Amino acid sequence: MQIIRFMYRGGAKSIRHIAMMVAISGLANAFLLAIVNNSSTIAASSENVRTYQFVLFLIAFAIYALCNKIAQSEANVIAEKMLKELRIRILDKIRKSRLTVVDGLGRGELYTKLSQELNRISEMLPYFVNAIQQSIFLVFCLVYIATLSTVAFFGITIFSATGILIFFRYKKSLDDEINRSTAKESELVDHLSHIIDGFKEIRINLKKSNSIYNAFRRIAEENESLKLVLGSKYVFISLYSSFFLYSLLGIIVFIFPQYIAGYKDVVIKLTATTLFLLSPLSFLVTFIPVFSRANITIENLSRMEEKLDHRKPDSQDGQQDFESMFRDFGTISMKGVTFSYTDQKGLPVFTTGPVDLQIKKGEMVFIVGGNGSGKSTLLKLLTGLYEPSAGVITIDGVQINRSNLQGLSELFSCIFADFHLFDRLYGLEDIDAEEAERLIDRMGLKQKVSYKDGRFSNLNLSTGQRKRLALITSLLEDKSIYVFDEWASDQDSHFREFFYNSILKDLRKQGKTVIAVTHDDRYWGTADRVVKMELGKIVEDRAGAPGRNISKDKEPKG
Numbered sequence: 001m002q003i004i005r006f007m008y009r010g011g012a013k014s015i016r017h018i019a020m021m022v023a024i025s026g027l028a029n030a031f032l033l034a035i036v037n038n039s040s041t042i043a044a045s046s047e048n049v050r051t052y053q054f055v056l057f058l059i060a061f062a063i064y065a066l067c068n069k070i071a072q073s074e075a076n077v078i079a080e081k082m083l084k085e086l087r088i089r090i091l092d093k094i095r096k097s098r099l100t101v102v103d104g105l106g107r108g109e110l111y112t113k114l115s116q117e118l119n120r121i122s123e124m125l126p127y128f129v130n131a132i133q134q135s136i137f138l139v140f141c142l143v144y145i146a147t148l149s150t151v152a153f154f155g156i157t158i159f160s161a162t163g164i165l166i167f168f169r170y171k172k173s174l175d176d177e178i179n180r181s182t183a184k185e186s187e188l189v190d191h192l193s194h195i196i197d198g199f200k201e202i203r204i205n206l207k208k209s210n211s212i213y214n215a216f217r218r219i220a221e222e223n224e225s226l227k228l229v230l231g232s233k234y235v236f237i238s239l240y241s242s243f244f245l246y247s248l249l250g251i252i253v254f255i256f257p258q259y260i261a262g263y264k265d266v267v268i269k270l271t272a273t274t275l276f277l278l279s280p281l282s283f284l285v286t287f288i289p290v291f292s293r294a295n296i297t298i299e300n301l302s303r304m305e306e307k308l309d310h311r312k313p314d315s316q317d318g319q320q321d322f323e324s325m326f327r328d329f330g331t332i333s334m335k336g337v338t339f340s341y342t343d344q345k346g347l348p349v350f351t352t353g354p355v356d357l358q359i360k361k362g363e364m365v366f367i368v369g370g371n372g373s374g375k376s377t378l379l380k381l382l383t384g385l386y387e388p389s390a391g392v393i394t395i396d397g398v399q400i401n402r403s404n405l406q407g408l409s410e411l412f413s414c415i416f417a418d419f420h421l422f423d424r425l426y427g428l429e430d431i432d433a434e435e436a437e438r439l440i441d442r443m444g445l446k447q448k449v450s451y452k453d454g455r456f457s458n459l460n461l462s463t464g465q466r467k468r469l470a471l472i473t474s475l476l477e478d479k480s481i482y483v484f485d486e487w488a489s490d491q492d493s494h495f496r497e498f499f500y501n502s503i504l505k506d507l508r509k510q511g512k513t514v515i516a517v518t519h520d521d522r523y524w525g526t527a528d529r530v531v532k533m534e535l536g537k538i539v540e541d542r543a544g545a546p547g548r549n550i551s552k553d554k555e556p557k558g
Contacts (some may be wrong), residue, residue: 014078021071022129026136028064033276034144035060037269072129079125083118093308099385101307109186113304117297124294131287134280141277148266152256159251163244177230178293184223191216234289241285249274325407326395327480332359337391339381352377352536354391364504364514366524369533375517379483384409413479415470417486424455428476439475443468464490481513488520500526
């Protein structure tokens, strides 16, 4: 079982100590039962219960409570440690993984598994220890029943085994429903993010708003249906456990006395023992669905780790200085590079390339083309986010592969069209605060944002302002190559001109290489080269020239 292996990785020695505490607790619980039965028999015969029996009762209860507390506390410590390590390990693999792998897993699945699913495991583990303790108690109870009546012991064991077998045949369908419900929850999170992250787009487009709302409502209704089916299975389990337990009690009270010789002498003790069994059995049956869900969660997380391991870049496993590996590069070349987006069957649906392109140190290159022409894919290939399906990328003749891919990526500071704005300057903790404030002022954000204690004071800005804040971070990174994907598209005319005629020219003076995706044809003359793409291929690569549009057709606006 995955949950047991998961706990065992937390430390075999600690697990053995917990197991010992659980075993002692279960034995003490069974001893309590024996004391109660024996004292009840004495009291029923009009004799006084002796003081030592009461003392034994108190000692047994104290041992039961203490050992149970120690076991659950230690299990909780191990569980939270393991969950922390699991969460950190998966996040480490995600950050080192390929963009295609992360995109393939889906944001909803990642968020669901790393938050909701792990929280479920955390909530379940204390009950897991209690379930083991109750199971041990049941074993001791059966041993005690065997000392009272061998025939009753075999009868109860056979009846219980049959009931458990029937239940576990039913449990398979329960696990399937849990898997379907988990997948639907991930889909629900994905659509919820569409509504929240895409609020501006759906707010101004009623047709789009209605469509995504209807899709979300459909998934919510499907999720409700799955939850109802799952709930009905939980109800069945509860009713089944009650039916099973009371059937067992009925057999002990009404059936066994008719067929077992001498049974009347032990029927009270057996009945009392069975009543003691009701609570742990009921707990175990109720716990099984929770246990199944946690077990499935760990299996799903293990499969996700395998996917991340399968495509993990080799370059991040070494101890090389990737930041300086290609810092003094002269030329980055792409020759015959292609990349294909595939459907669920692995069949290509759109291919970028083959691309032949050279980027020289200190150049300013503008990439232009219509929407869907492959510009963003080209940037992701060039920066190492995507691994080419075919062709090679070289830096000064050195071929880029998985062992040195991180060295290629370290050359770049990028602001993609779907950029994420971090609240802190991660990786720039030692940056001069005065320089950060100077750039904030230069970007016209002094009245809205300040820099203090390693973080920006305000991220609740317009898209254009957020891009300027991202540009500040990018400039502070001081990388060799700067990539801007439609950075100026959300700026007013002042900051648009400021970007092309001031920021980019300053970068050029510093000897930086600039690669910018742009539709601003009036500024193409500021570039050394203008590269045009259509349908995933480079169709023109020429020197920039003021006042000229590339090719005969005016570049479409995006």
